[in-house]
Amino acid sequence: SQQGEEDPQALSIQEGENATMNCSYKTSINNLQWYRQNSGRGLVHLILIRSNEREKHSGRLRVTLDTSKKSSSLLITASRAADTASYFCATERQGAQKLVFGQGTRLTINP
Amino acid sequence: DTAVSQTPKYLVTQMGNDKSIKCEQNLGHDTMYWYKQDSKKFLKIMFSYNNKELIINETVPNRFSPKSPDKAHLNLHINSLELGDSAVYFCASSPQGHYGYTFGSGTRLTVV
Numbered sequence: 001s002q003q004g005e006e007d008p009q010a011l012s013i014q015e016g017e018n019a020t021m022n023c024s025y026k027t028s029i030n031n032l033q034w035y036r037q038n039s040g041r042g043l044v045h046l047i048l049i050r051s052n053e054r055e056k057h058s059g060r061l062r063v064t065l066d067t068s069k070k071s072s073s074l075l076i077t078a079s080r081a082a083d084t085a086s087y088f089c090a091t092e093r094q095g096a097q098k099l100v101f102g103q104g105t106r107l108t109i110n111p
Numbered sequence: 112d113t114a115v116s117q118t119p120k121y122l123v124t125q126m127g128n129d130k131s132i133k134c135e136q137n138l139g140h141d142t143m144y145w146y147k148q149d150s151k152k153f154l155k156i157m158f159s160y161n162n163k164e165l166i167i168n169e170t171v172p173n174r175f176s177p178k179s180p181d182k183a184h185l186n187l188h189i190n191s192l193e194l195g196d197s198a199v200y201f202c203a204s205s206p207q208g209h210y211g212y213t214f215g216s217g218t219r220l221t222v223v
Contacts, residue, residue: 041216042115097161097167098144099212103152103153
């Protein structure tokens with residue numbers, strides 16, 4: 001069954017603005033990961049945050065994790081046209097060697 | 112280039128045919144996966160192999176048969192293709208432990 005729910009399903013912003021995407025999940029996890037998928041391409045791993053971490057940064061990306069609320073957010077700062085893509089959160093449950101994906105957020109950056 | 116490569120990129124075939132998709136990774140990863148992405152972009156795991164051993168089979172019809180001749184290869188054979196099998200199939204790999212996955216570029220399967 002689907003583990004993650006992402007919000008919003010679609011987001012359109014102007015270049016230079018910040019983009020925030022949210023993910024909620026249902027069960028206890030080992031870690032939560034964010035991936036980007038450009039149209040017609042494979043998924044690219046962006047960042048992994050472990051269940052004992054609360055915040056992680058990578059370049060213009062900032063991920064938070066709140067295990068008490070079973071939710072995560074991905075913030076992309078100073079967005080660029082090249083950030084236009086679908087973004088997926090994925091969770092690795094405790095005791096399971098697989099990633100379960102949310103339905104994704106379609107992000108459009110307008111020049 | 113270090114990568115997960117899958118072939119073919121596109122596959123158009125008639126209902127009832129049998130087809131295979133091949134996947135190879137040169138990353139030295141221990142675990143390989145097949146995921147299916149439907150028309151609504153929802154990704155669902157199908158199979159997972161660790162060092163050639165099947166560890167996950169997510170209630171996939173037995174028309175789908177994965178084969179892992181060695182830990183660098185995981186192929187997917189599909190018998191008696193149906194219209195509902197049309198989707199994009201992604202191969203992925205990961206190292207031992209809890210790390211991010213590396214995905215192939217996908218195979219778009221269209222059954223007509």
